[in-house]
Amino acid sequence: MKTIILVGGGHSHLHCVKKIDPKEEKVKWILISPSRYQYYSGMFSGYTEGIYSLEETRIDLKNLCESSGCEFVERTVLSIDPDQQHLLTDKGDIFTYDFVSFDIGSRNDSMEIEGLHEHNLAIKPNYRFPEQIEKLHNCRRTVFIGGGAASIEMALSLKAWKMDKGYGDHSVVVVHSSPLLEKAGSFSSKKMTGAALSKGIELHQGRVTKIEGARLHTDEDEILDYDEVIFLGGPKAPPLFGSSVLPTDEKGFLLVNSYLQSVAYPNVFGTGDCATSQDFPDLPKNGVTAVRQGPVLWRNLTGAAAGKKIVPFEPQKRYLAIMSLGNKQGFLTYGSFSLVSG
Incomplete structure (x- = not known):
């Protein structure tokens, strides 16, 4: 056997x-x-x-x-x-x-950012996710690192929850070194940037270099305070x-x-x-x-x-992706095409 x-x-x-x-x-x-x-x-x-x-x-x-x-x-x-x-x-x-x-x-971590490992709110392995989200719900100032789909979608969802629960004074920040959704093209990037700003997300462009205490430093000489920081800058x-x-x-x-x-x-x-x-x-x-x-x-x-023939995996060239903007709004991308729905 x-x-x-x-x-x-x-x-x-x-x-x-x-x-x-x-x-x-x-x-x-x-x-x-x-x-x-x-x-x-x-x-x-x-x-x-x-x-x-x-x-x-x-x-x-x-x-x-x-x-x-x-x-x-x-x-x-x-x-x-x-x-x-x-x-x-x-x-x-x-x-x-x-x-x-x-x-x-x-894993959602990076050894390239000094001090991140000690302060990062790790949600992977994903069975840790529920307890970590409870921390974000209670957090007054959350900073997400990364400009990709995972980071911006989580930020928007958290902001929607806070607005619904009456925590409008809680800030949700996204720090990104490249344009938001850069891989989806400039059109989608600009559209997502506008959507994020309209929802109350604070956007800061720059590469995070160091996290020290409750402060985050970027290569733009910017220092941001945080209560919780979470790295979602790519797998x-x-x-x-x-x-x-x-x-x-x-x-x-x-x-x-x-x-x-x-x-x-x-x-x-x-x-x-x-x-x-x-x-x-x-x-x-x-x-x-x-x-x-x-x-x-x-x-x-x-x-x-069984000692039989095996087959190759052939990936598709383009795929449909739908992100949440919060409040049951969706952001659809297919290649360089994008659409806001809801």
Whole structure:
């Protein structure tokens, strides 16, 4: 019997768990995740604004695994030995696999900003999200670092919640070194900037260089006070791969080929934010990519276990994205096209 271990409860792995046949006797499936619950990042903004309840934003991995005949293990994988095919967890367990797949997401931190690690309100791993949002709700001055979709959407959702609850005197600040939504083009960037300002978001352009005490410093010689600061300036690699012999890209993400396999160990797979495709290095690290990788991962894991043909992942060139502006308003982007609705 082959053993396939899924590390992390991300989009691609959820697809695989749902496809497992409980009657299948040739493969033993194990899902290892640090939390029983997997939170859906696409609903983070709605939860922040108070639109969704906590239960609506999460999946019970243990129950899902039980219904599929997959073993669920609530652990954090600390290291991997791909030569011995061993995984070591935070509880000292050692798991042996024939095939392993990683879908563990990324982290919201940056070692490039002095002092950030000591003060950053980390929302990843995403099971930490609910308790951190409660802190933001109670915070009088919140500073978000980053000009991408995750940062500006969270800022807008938090501002909407505060306005609805009568906390109009609480400030929500976004510090960004490049134009907002720069990758969506100048037209969308200008439109989002106008929307953010109209909603009461404070925008400060500059690169954060240091965080000291309750003050944030930028390369524009600006000093901003804060009560809570949260870095959402793009995904950062999880430390797991950097401490292993698995090949990574220059930023520390697991390097995979078009079949979602490690470029050096074909029985090691990776999807979602934690991996970089050697063939498509600019592939966005977002939920859209991870969802589309799910069916390919399933086919390749089961195919590899059975000694059958595997298939390459072919990313789409453009994709539709809808961000929340708060108050049930949406900001739609498709390539360089954008539209405000609601």
